Amino acid sequence: MSRTIHIVGAGLAGLSAALKLSGRGEIVVVHEATAFAGGRCRSYADAAIGMTIDNGNHLLLSGNRAALDYLRDIGAADRLIGPAEAEFHFVELAGGERWTLRMNDGRVPWWVFDSRRRVPGTHAFDYAALARLLWPPAGKTVGEVMSCQGPVYRRLVEPLLLAALNIDPPAGAAKLASAVIRQTLAAGGRACRPLVARDGLSATLIAPALDALRRRGGTLRLEHQLRAIRFASERVEALDFGSDTVALGADDAAILAVPPYAAASLIRGLEVPTEFRAIVNAHFKIDPPPGQPPILGVIGGTVEWIFAFPGRLSVTISAGDRLIDTPREELARTIWTEVAQVTGLPADLPTGLPPWQIVRERRATFAATPAQDLKRPDAATAWRNLVLAGDWTNTGLPATIEGAIRSGNRAADLIAGRPKPSHERYRSRPTY
Ligand SMILES: Cc1cc2nc3c(=O)[nH]c(=O)nc-3n(C[C@H](O)[C@H](O)[C@H](O)COP(=O)(O)OP(=O)(O)OC[C@H]3O[C@@H](n4cnc5c(N)ncnc54)[C@H](O)[C@@H]3O)c2cc1C
Numbered sequence: 001m002s003r004t005i006h007i008v009g010a011g012l013a014g015l016s017a018a019l020k021l022s023g024r025g026e027i028v029v030v031h032e033a034t035a036f037a038g039g040r041c042r043s044y045a046d047a048a049i050g051m052t053i054d055n056g057n058h059l060l061l062s063g064n065r066a067a068l069d070y071l072r073d074i075g076a077a078d079r080l081i082g083p084a085e086a087e088f089h090f091v092e093l094a095g096g097e098r099w100t101l102r103m104n105d106g107r108v109p110w111w112v113f114d115s116r117r118r119v120p121g122t123h124a125f126d127y128a129a130l131a132r133l134l135w136p137p138a139g140k141t142v143g144e145v146m147s148c149q150g151p152v153y154r155r156l157v158e159p160l161l162l163a164a165l166n167i168d169p170p171a172g173a174a175k176l177a178s179a180v181i182r183q184t185l186a187a188g189g190r191a192c193r194p195l196v197a198r199d200g201l202s203a204t205l206i207a208p209a210l211d212a213l214r215r216r217g218g219t220l221r222l223e224h225q226l227r228a229i230r231f232a233s234e235r236v237e238a239l240d241f242g243s244d245t246v247a248l249g250a251d252d253a254a255i256l257a258v259p260p261y262a263a264a265s266l267i268r269g270l271e272v273p274t275e276f277r278a279i280v281n282a283h284f285k286i287d288p289p290p291g292q293p294p295i296l297g298v299i300g301g302t303v304e305w306i307f308a309f310p311g312r313l314s315v316t317i318s319a320g321d322r323l324i325d326t327p328r329e330e331l332a333r334t335i336w337t338e339v340a341q342v343t344g345l346p347a348d349l350p351t352g353l354p355p356w357q358i359v360r361e362r363r364a365t366f367a368a369t370p371a372q373d374l375k376r377p378d379a380a381t382a383w384r385n386l387v388l389a390g391d392w393t394n395t396g397l398p399a400t401i402e403g404a405i406r407s408g409n410r411a412a413d414l415i416a417g418r419p420k421p422s423h424e425r426y427r428s429r430p431t432y
Pocket of ligand 1: 008009010011012013014031032033034037038039040041055056057058059060224225226227257258259262279280281361363364365389390391392399400401402404
């Protein structure tokens, strides 16, 4: 008799697990609490600016192997766009100095020896400080491992780590920063081309995944929130959705791909990250001026990154907890003033600000501190037919699309490796 794999949570972790398993011929049912798939990576029609926008600008890099494999699998790899080479445009808010960081393709970083490619005001030997992050001692913060001062830090390391870890970098786990540096700057320009979803997150990462899942016979049940898990001694025997209960047969299995606070409420005693950091996005309905780079890093402002889309400029501010309680109009005005300053657009339009929207995701990611990183559980659980997935599980990476997809792949591998019921428990640690 064939078995069914129940996947709870239709974020990228749950969807990647569902795609892997349905691709191997398994019967898959995905249960999602809300009315839409995508979780923290989604688009929606916004009434305030009359456009479909993303909950937040998401940046991928060409070295995000699992994410690119996922996109190829669902036939959407061409929906990511980016420059042919690894180049990052920056502007200093005070004074307006501009530069473009241009990494060479290979692993040997000769770009640091070229003053036209590296950060202005730096010397090649300044970059040697980054080596400290490659093999950091366990349990240390970035601030304990390297100096968080000087132009290389301020104009390169800080914006990179702030975006990747979503925490003030000196407080971030050096282990996670190390994973980022190894997979970006140390991997060479070939791994660092910045990529964005041309037509939005849902059209790129979610809708094609749902189509592929449907073609493979998988089922998606929206507005089907898991309320409780019924455990037997070694296995999960039922999933309780409130209005209905799904009994798990002897061969059936479940993947819990929900956020950490939801997982902890469903599994008593599960240790999970408990602190979070916000991400703030501001969207302005206005045509980007001619020559505006697709992604522009802003140094020394409230604004950190400006993304240019057709008919819209969007701003990302990581570790944005300090802005959570700022009145929306005040925040929109502050952000627009900086955007106007660096783009040359008028600070005051005849209508005031362009139509705008602010999206504040309070629990955008877990707080990437050493203490919170230690709380991340492995995918395997004490129950032989229950596996965890999510960007907050022990992937070795910060909370990112790449981490979420790797966690889903890992959960699928664990399930697939156990086609028959067994009295063994999962013991292996993930090898991401
Ligand atoms: C504003 C913002 C900007 C970001 N920028 C980037 C970026 O630039 N680059 C990058 O790589 N990453 C970025 N990220 C991180 C990235 O979005 C996440 O790492 C990824 O989407 C997490 O996927 P997930 O599947 O692990 O979790 P989630 O997306 O949280 O999915 C969990 C799903 O479980 C569902 N659920 C919860 N409880 C239940 C229940 N009881 N029953 C059923 N379903 C349930 C939820 O509704 C949700 O759909 C950003 C995140 C945010 C919020």
